[in-house]
Amino acid sequence: MSRIKTCFDGLKAQGRQALIPYVTAGDPNPQVTVGLMHQMVSAGADLIELGIPFSDPMADGPVIQLACERALSHNTSLAMILAMVAEFRQQNDTTPVVLMGYLNTVEKMGYDVFVAAAKKVDLDGVLLVDLPPEESADFARKLRQEDLDAIFLITPTTTEERIEKICAVGSGYLYYVSLKGVTGGASIDTVEVAKKLDLVKQHTQLPLGVGFGIKDAASAARVSQIADGVVVGSVLVNALGDNASNPEKGCAQVVSTLLEMRQAMDATV
Amino acid sequence: MTNATSLPDADGHFGPYGGRFVSETLFAALDDLRDTYERLWQSPKFQAEFDLDMAHYVGRPSPLYLAKRLTQKYGGAQIYLKREDLNHTGAHKINNTIGQALLAKHMGKPRIIAETGAGQHGVASATVAARLGLECVVYMGVEDIRRQAQNVYRMKLLGAKVVGVTSGTQTLKDALNEAMRDWVTNVDNTYYIIGTAAGPHPYPKLVRDFQSIIGREARRQSLEQTGKLPDAVVACVGGGSNAIGIFHPFIDDKDVRLIGVEAGGKGLETGEHAAPLSDGTPGVLHGNRTYLMSDDNGQILGTHSVSAGLDYPGVGPEHSYLKDIGRAEYVAATDDEALHSFRELCLLEGIIPALESSHAVAYACKMASQMRPDQTIVVNLSGRGDKDMQTVADIDGIEV
Ligand SMILES: Cc1ncc(COP(=O)(O)O)c(C=O)c1O
Numbered sequence: 001m002s003r004i005k006t007c008f009d010g011l012k013a014q015g016r017q018a019l020i021p022y023v024t025a026g027d028p029n030p031q032v033t034v035g036l037m038h039q040m041v042s043a044g045a046d047l048i049e050l051g052i053p054f055s056d057p058m059a060d061g062p063v064i065q066l067a068c069e070r071a072l073s074h075n076t077s078l079a080m081i082l083a084m085v086a087e088f089r090q091q092n093d094t095t096p097v098v099l100m101g102y103l104n105t106v107e108k109m110g111y112d113v114f115v116a117a118a119k120k121v122d123l124d125g126v127l128l129v130d131l132p133p134e135e136s137a138d139f140a141r142k143l144r145q146e147d148l149d150a151i152f153l154i155t156p157t158t159t160e161e162r163i164e165k166i167c168a169v170g171s172g173y174l175y176y177v178s179l180k181g182v183t184g185g186a187s188i189d190t191v192e193v194a195k196k197l198d199l200v201k202q203h204t205q206l207p208l209g210v211g212f213g214i215k216d217a218a219s220a221a222r223v224s225q226i227a228d229g230v231v232v233g234s235v236l237v238n239a240l241g242d243n244a245s246n247p248e249k250g251c252a253q254v255v256s257t258l259l260e261m262r263q264a265m266d267a268t269v
Numbered sequence: 270m271t272n273a274t275s276l277p278d279a280d281g282h283f284g285p286y287g288g289r290f291v292s293e294t295l296f297a298a299l300d301d302l303r304d305t306y307e308r309l310w311q312s313p314k315f316q317a318e319f320d321l322d323m324a325h326y327v328g329r330p331s332p333l334y335l336a337k338r339l340t341q342k343y344g345g346a347q348i349y350l351k352r353e354d355l356n357h358t359g360a361h362k363i364n365n366t367i368g369q370a371l372l373a374k375h376m377g378k379p380r381i382i383a384e385t386g387a388g389q390h391g392v393a394s395a396t397v398a399a400r401l402g403l404e405c406v407v408y409m410g411v412e413d414i415r416r417q418a419q420n421v422y423r424m425k426l427l428g429a430k431v432v433g434v435t436s437g438t439q440t441l442k443d444a445l446n447e448a449m450r451d452w453v454t455n456v457d458n459t460y461y462i463i464g465t466a467a468g469p470h471p472y473p474k475l476v477r478d479f480q481s482i483i484g485r486e487a488r489r490q491s492l493e494q495t496g497k498l499p500d501a502v503v504a505c506v507g508g509g510s511n512a513i514g515i516f517h518p519f520i521d522d523k524d525v526r527l528i529g530v531e532a533g534g535k536g537l538e539t540g541e542h543a544a545p546l547s548d549g550t551p552g553v554l555h556g557n558r559t560y561l562m563s564d565d566n567g568q569i570l571g572t573h574s575v576s577a578g579l580d581y582p583g584v585g586p587e588h589s590y591l592k593d594i595g596r597a598e599y600v601a602a603t604d605d606e607a608l609h610s611f612r613e614l615c616l617l618e619g620i621i622p623a624l625e626s627s628h629a630v631a632y633a634c635k636m637a638s639q640m641r642p643d644q645t646i647v648v649n650l651s652g653r654g655d656k657d658m659q660t661v662a663d664i665d666g667i668e669v
Contacts (some may be wrong), residue, residue, distance in 0.1 A: 055568040056442060056554060058449045059292040065436055077566040103290060103553045108567030130290040130553065134280060153293040157456065162296060180294055181454035 003096040003124045004149050004172040007046055008207040008228060015269050017224040019044050019262055020209055022100065022233035023254070024051035024067035025084060026076025028244040034087045036251050041095050043255040044262030049127070049231065050085070052078055052101025059129045061184030063234040066241055078105050078114070086121035096124040098151060098172070103131045106139075115142045125149035125172045133162075133169045140169055153177050154200055156192070167204035173229060174204065178212045184234035188213035194226040216257075217264035224265040232261065273596055274520050276587070281470020281557075284593060286586035289469040291556045294453045303471040305376055310478060315371065322367045323482060326400075327357050331483075333490035333647065338617040339634065346500065346640035348633055350650040351487045351515060354622060360652030361483060361511040362393040366462055368479035370397035373460035380404040380459045384448040386413055386441030386507070387578030387625065388420025389652055390464030395429035405429040408447040410439040413577045420656050438571045441507075441581045445555055465508025466585035469556030473513075473585050480514025487647050488518050495645055501526040501636060504649035505629040506546065506599065507578050509585035511651035516597060526598065529588060530632040532574035533601030543572035545584050546592050546599035559586040575604035575660065576624035578652075606631040611654065611661065623652035624660065 011018055021040050025033050037048055053071035057064060085097050099118075106114050106128060118126070125148060131139065133152060140150040149172025154163060157180060167174065176197060178188045188210075197208055210223050211231030223230045236254045243250035281287045289299060309315040323329040331352045340348045353361040366383075373381055381403050385391030391407040398405030407424055411433040414421050424431050437443040445468075452461040466476040484502075491499050502519055504512035506529040519525045534542030542548065545560040552561040554569060562570040562582040574580040591597035602610075607624055610631040614622050622630060626649070633648045640646070654661075662669045 055437060056446050058446045058555070059453065061450070062436070069436075072568060075566075079566075104561070104563060104569070105567035107552055108563060108565065129292050130556070132289060132291070132293060132296065135288050135290060155292075155294040157294050157297040159297055162293075166293075177292075177294065180456055182450045185454065 002147060002149055002172060003094065004047065007096050008173065011046060012228070017227065017265055018046040018209065018229035019258065019265060020047045020049055020229050020231040021045050021236055021258060022049040022051060022231060023236055023240065024053050024064060024071050025081040026053055026071030026074055027067040027237065027240055028070045028247050028250065029074050030076050030080060032247045032251065033084050036254065037088050038091065039251055039255050040258060041092060043258035045095070045258060047096045047098065047229070049098045049100045050081065052081055052099055052105050054102040054105060057102065059182055061182040061234065063184040063237050063241065067237045070241065070244060078109050082117050082121050082123070085123050089122045098125040098127055099123060100127040100129070103128045111139050111142050115146050115148065118148055119146040123148060125151050127151040127175060129153065133165050136169065151175055156180055156196060160199065163200055164203050167206065170206060173207040173209050174200065175231065176200065176208055176210045176227070178210055181212070183212060186213055187215065188219055188223065190222045190226060197226055217260040220261040221264035221268050225268055230261070230265065273591070273594065274517070276590065277470060277474055281474065283587045283590035285551070286558050286589040287470055287473055288558055289556060290553045290558065291469045292453060294456065295469070298456045299469055299471070301376070302372070306372060306471055306475050309372065309375060318371060319368055323364065327363050327367065328355065329482065330486045331355050333487055333494060336618050339614065340637065342617060343634050343637040345642060346637040346644040346646050347642065348637055349499070349645060349647045351483060351647055353483060353511065353649060353651050354620070354626070354653035358389070358393050358396050359655060360389040360393070360623065361480060361514060362390040362464060363396065364482055364514070365464065365476050365479045365510060366390070366393040366397045368475070369460070369462040370401055370403070373403065374401055376460060378458060378460035380455065381462055382406045382408065382448050382451050382459055383462045383464060384408045384441065384444035385464060386444065386580055387576065388413065388417040388424065388656060389578060391429070391431070392420050392423050392427070394462050395424040395427035398429060399427045406451065407431050408434050408444040408451070410434045410441060410444050412439040413441065416577050416660055417656055418659060441577070442569065465510040466513045466587060467508045467555060467557060467559065467583060473557065473587055476510050477513045477517055477587060480510050481517045483511065483514040483649065484516060484518035487515055491645070491647060498522055498525050499647040500640065500644040501528055501646045503528045503530060503629050503633040503636070503646060505530050505579060505625050505651060506584060506588060507581050507625060508583070509588045511649050513585060513587055515649045520596060527591070527596065528632065529597055529599045530628045531599060531601045532576060532579035532628060533603040533606070534573040536603055537601055541573040542601065543574045543580050543582065544601040545582060546588060547601045551589065554583050557586045559583055559589045560592070575607060576628070578623070578625040579628065600632055602628040602631040608661070608664065610634060621654040622650055623654050624657045626651045
């Protein structure tokens with residue numbers, strides 16, 4: 001069974017929700033990432049989204065754009081990121097890891113080469129923000145053949161017809177983007193989000209993660225009451241960016257933010 | 270190949286190219302745009318509205334002009350210039366912005382956004398926005414703001430807000446990223462006027478359709494003036510809108526060679542250029558699959574061209590397709606070759622061309638010298654060079 005399913009099933013049995021941090025691999029430099037992943041797990045992360053840096057991150061706001069630039073200034077490549085996952089797995093065989101990024105980096109490596117490598121390093125899922133279901137048949141099939149999850153986005157503008165289509169091809173979990181905009185944008189409106197999630201739930205049994213606009217323990221706790229997973233990115237990436245010359249300090253801030261969120265989320269149970 | 274003119278398919282594919290590679294938030298807007306466009310483009314009333322603006326506001330048809338002294342100089346094929354430089358606002362870009370602004374109006378969007386490189390598309394967008402009373406925001410790389418200061422001021426006079434883009438390479442591709450980010454955020458009230466025949470479906474198709482007026486006129490004018498179709502049609506290729514506009518009506522005329530001229534920059538061998546069709550590989554950027562300049566890890570490479578309007582690492586998907594099926598040929602002209610033709614056209618014909626268009630002129634002259642005097646070449650003179658005074662003066666070390 002997929003690690004992602006095991007993870008969500010286990011949490012559900014305890015009545016808890018997944019805390020899902022996003023960091024860009026190689027930010028602020030490639031030596032930091034694997035250690036940071038372990039630290040995040042210790043701070044309460046249930047699943048890790050690891051960003052593949054891209055030169056043209058169209059769906060991201062300035063915070064993650066800068067993270068991409070920092071990572072790319074150290075030539076962080078997809079091959080290096082897969083090696084990071086392998087290294088992470090040497091000490092952690094339970095926490096799911098999902099790569100998130102843009103299609104061109106994966107296409108350049110080649111779908112077959114990528115999927116084989118992803119399997120080998122024991123990756124769990126892939127989310128490519130510019131690869132919609134319409135264009136993903138080939139890639140999603142290859143992922144499925146190797147039991148890797150293809151994770152897709154649903155947004156406030158997604159029509160019910162598309163929700164159906166996305167639910168049919170997605171696996172692992174669905175990622176609901178809480179607002180119109182790029183990462184690091186405005187704050188989340190949980191009432192609006194809850195309405196849309198109810199609609200999505202009519203079409204799927206998959207767990208629903210919610211991201212974009214979750215900035216602190218309070219918003220994490222609020223979202224945990226309406227979703228199965230809470231995705232938090234820009235706040236963490238900001239901490240790494242503000243302390244780019246002192247990564248230990250940046251990582252410590254990431255840890256303390258996650259600890260606060262974890263506590264607040266579990267307090268609502 | 271006979272059905273090359275019937276593309277793209279329903280999902281926006283030109284063979285393996287094109288498509289819609291954007292984040293989920295934009296799908297509803299792209300569907301809406303596609304449906305509106307398909308409906309209006311078939312409507313005689315919309316066509317009449319477009320044609321009227323083309324005639325009375327843009328000043329079409331643009332002349333097809335025999336460049337006699339240039340022809341003499343190269344001693345071969347007769348060189349005709351399709352004078353898009355004479356359009357209102359000084360380039361072919363206005364054909365597309367008029368069409369898209371009409372779509373925005375019909376869709377009830379009060380705000381338009383645009384990206385721009387040379388500033389020509391920004392000026393054309395600001396122009397139509399002023400005319401229709403729409404709010405207009407133009408994204409432009411700070412590097413381009415420096416090279417095209419005149420156009421920046423023009424946009425401001427026309428009431429547009431110009432936003433400098435400091436991310437990435439600070440040129441056209443980054444302006445496009447930023448415009449996309451704006452669109453994702455303000456999708457409810459905003460229409461995004463993409464300035465070239467690239468981006469997610471339906472943009473490559475609708476931009477081509479609006480720009481095809483160039484080729485339809487050129488085809489008719491060639492028949493009228495020379496009694497035959499041209500032997501070759503030559504256009505510069507940035508994102509590819511002026512080229513696809515003049516090529517498309519000739520695609521079924523198999524004897525007409527179609528030649529796209531990319532920015533060879535400092536020379537293809539130096540890697541410092543903007544010629545993805547000549548020296549790139551297929552990939553995905555800005556919503557479509559197409560030839561791109563990217564490195565082995567899939568990161569988009571910085572580009573170089575003396576002309577801001579060609580300084581782009583991708584190209585419209587239809588060109589990728591025409592290249593692969595062999596219907597069009599793609600070549601490159603260097604900065605130096607373009608500058609040489611720029612000066613030559615000034616001195617021999619009294620026409621100051623845009624640096625972008627000068628690339629097409631440069632290659633056409635090279636070709637002409639190898640052809641017979643009874644043969645003809647039509648060059649798309651996509652724009653005028655007023656905006657490039659500063660760039661050329663800087664190269665000459667002159668203060669203006
Ligand atoms: C005069 C002129 N020609 C050509 C171009 C290149 O664009 P495209 O390849 O879309 O025609 C530009 C772009 O700014 C331009 O201003």
